[in-house]
Amino acid sequence: MIVFDNVTKVYPGGNTALKNVSLHIHKGEFVFVLGHSGAGKSTFLKLILREEKATSGHVLVDGKDLSRLKEREVPYLRRNMGVVFQDFRLIPSMTAYENVAFAMRVTNIPEKKIVARVPYVFNLVGLSGKMDKYPDELSGGEQQRVALARALVHSPQLIIADEPTGNIDPELSVEMMGLLSAINSVGITVVVVTHEHELARRFSKRVIRIDHGNVVGDTAEAPVGEVLL
Numbered sequence: 001m002i003v004f005d006n007v008t009k010v011y012p013g014g015n016t017a018l019k020n021v022s023l024h025i026h027k028g029e030f031v032f033v034l035g036h037s038g039a040g041k042s043t044f045l046k047l048i049l050r051e052e053k054a055t056s057g058h059v060l061v062d063g064k065d066l067s068r069l070k071e072r073e074v075p076y077l078r079r080n081m082g083v084v085f086q087d088f089r090l091i092p093s094m095t096a097y098e099n100v101a102f103a104m105r106v107t108n109i110p111e112k113k114i115v116a117r118v119p120y121v122f123n124l125v126g127l128s129g130k131m132d133k134y135p136d137e138l139s140g141g142e143q144q145r146v147a148l149a150r151a152l153v154h155s156p157q158l159i160i161a162d163e164p165t166g167n168i169d170p171e172l173s174v175e176m177m178g179l180l181s182a183i184n185s186v187g188i189t190v191v192v193v194t195h196e197h198e199l200a201r202r203f204s205k206r207v208i209r210i211d212h213g214n215v216v217g218d219t220a221e222a223p224v225g226e227v228l229l
């Protein structure tokens with residue numbers, strides 16, 4: 001699903017964010033990418049989303065080398081990935097429903113499909129009763145679930161959660177991890193990017209540790225087993 005083949009990323013100005021990173025995230029895996037601030041986690045995400053290009057080496061998503069992807073192909077790449085950003089990135093002037101519907105409208109999906117799909121994804125994240133609320137009428141955890149609903153709307157193969165516990169309290173983060181596990185159990189690959197060791201430790205999943213741009217640990221094959229809470 002995601003292959004990093006000897007990837008180095010040097011930003012203009014000379015900051016090396018990733019150094020000779022090689023890794024393979026398989027379809028259907030649940031993976032934590034763990035590292036301190038400045039370790040290279042955001043760069044890792046930006047490379048997968050083709051917001052940045054590798055300076056050397058290759059990033060492949062579903063067999064496609066992203067350095068060879070044409071600009072017009074980038075939106076299709078991103079549509080196959082749902083990202084839940086740390087700050088949720090909801091539009092404050094739109095209801096929860098409209099926020100999710102908007103993500104479909106911009107891709108020219110017919111209204112009939114939107115009307116059917118949006119309530120379905122709200123149901124998946126357990127937020128059916130709050131579709132008509134505006135973001136500022138929702139708790140942090142609820143806003144995060146709207147962001148997750150939006151991430152799921154195009155039926156992506158991959159869900160990326162960027163610092164999912166950053167803006168919500170610990171109880172709600174357990175709930176979010178439960179939702180991500182449920183999503184993973186139907187075959188969707190889940191990548192959780194976090195600086196929280198404790199979060200990664202609590203779940204018996206694969207943990208890739210990044211430090212100063214290097215992969216310094218990888219538990220590789222995830223032990224089989226359910227979420228340990």
Ligand code: ADP
Binds near residue numbers: 011
């Ligand atoms: P993390 O997400 O783990 O905090 P980042 O990927 O944001 O780490 O950053 C890794 C390194 O790359 C840091 O040293 C950071 O200062 C540097 N960096 C990140 N983005 C840029 C940029 N746009 N320009 C220059 N340096 C950057």
